Amino acid sequence: MPLLRQLEFAFRTVAGIADPGRFDAFLDAGVTDPGYNDADRNLNLEETARELLRSLGAAHIAADLHVEWNPRLKTAAGRADCRQRLISLNPRLVEHPTEIDRTLRHELAHILAQFRAGRRRIPPHGGEWRQACVDLGIADEKRCHNLPFPAQIYAARFVYRCPNCRQEFPRVRRMRRAVACLACCRKHNGGEFDLRFRLRILRSC
Numbered sequence: 001m002p003l004l005r006q007l008e009f010a011f012r013t014v015a016g017i018a019d020p021g022r023f024d025a026f027l028d029a030g031v032t033d034p035g036y037n038d039a040d041r042n043l044n045l046e047e048t049a050r051e052l053l054r055s056l057g058a059a060h061i062a063a064d065l066h067v068e069w070n071p072r073l074k075t076a077a078g079r080a081d082c083r084q085r086l087i088s089l090n091p092r093l094v095e096h097p098t099e100i101d102r103t104l105r106h107e108l109a110h111i112l113a114q115f116r117a118g119r120r121r122i123p124p125h126g127g128e129w130r131q132a133c134v135d136l137g138i139a140d141e142k143r144c145h146n147l148p149f150p151a152q153i154y155a156a157r158f159v160y161r162c163p164n165c166r167q168e169f170p171r172v173r174r175m176r177r178a179v180a181c182l183a184c185c186r187k188h189n190g191g192e193f194d195l196r197f198r199l200r201i202l203r204s205c
């Protein structure tokens with residue numbers, strides 16, 4: 001069963017994420033998630049996390065803890081919602097199995113630290129979180145979680161626009177040749193290059 005679920009996640013990772021190049025910096029900002037989906041929960045990881053909480057004197061909240069794979073996570077490896085006691089993991093972690101446990105503990109540290117602090121507000125990666133990391137066996141954890149996902153090295157520096165349909169075309173490099181909007185050339189000129197639809201630079205940075 002766990003294997004099947006893993007395969008399912010792996011498949012969804014390939015099918016569900018349009019732009020795999022966008023995984024660069026991994027900060028979890030503690031954004032509130034609208035909710036979790038039962039189908040996305042990973043029971044193995046959930047049980048591991050609950051066991052860790054129990055072993056650290058936080059049995060009180062262990063049963064409430066949920067772990068899910070969330071394909072909507074785009075730039076973070078994981079996320080912790082302390083109020084909902086929900087850990088969300090990026091499905092792309094399946095491609096980097098050795099990072100799954102560490103990410104789980106990183107996020108769990110947020111929940112453990114907040115549990116210990118009670119109602120007191122604590123900084124996301126402050127001393128309380130660091131102590132929780134020590135207790136969870138990841139003393140050297142960094143607040144920025146960099147994963148070996150393909151980094152987006154090149155940002156689009158030039159934006160071109162079709163003068164007809166106004167579609168924008170972000171590009172990494174300046175276009176050296178005349179390039180026209182394919183959609184408009186197809187629609188109005190039988191697919192042949194047409195200067196009327198030549199892309200024009202909108203902005204560069």
Ligand SMILES: [Zn+2]
Pocket residue numbers: 028106107110124125143
């Ligand atoms: Zn964090």
Ligand SMILES: [Zn+2]
Pocket residue numbers: 162163164165166167181182183184185197
């Ligand atoms: Zn066009």
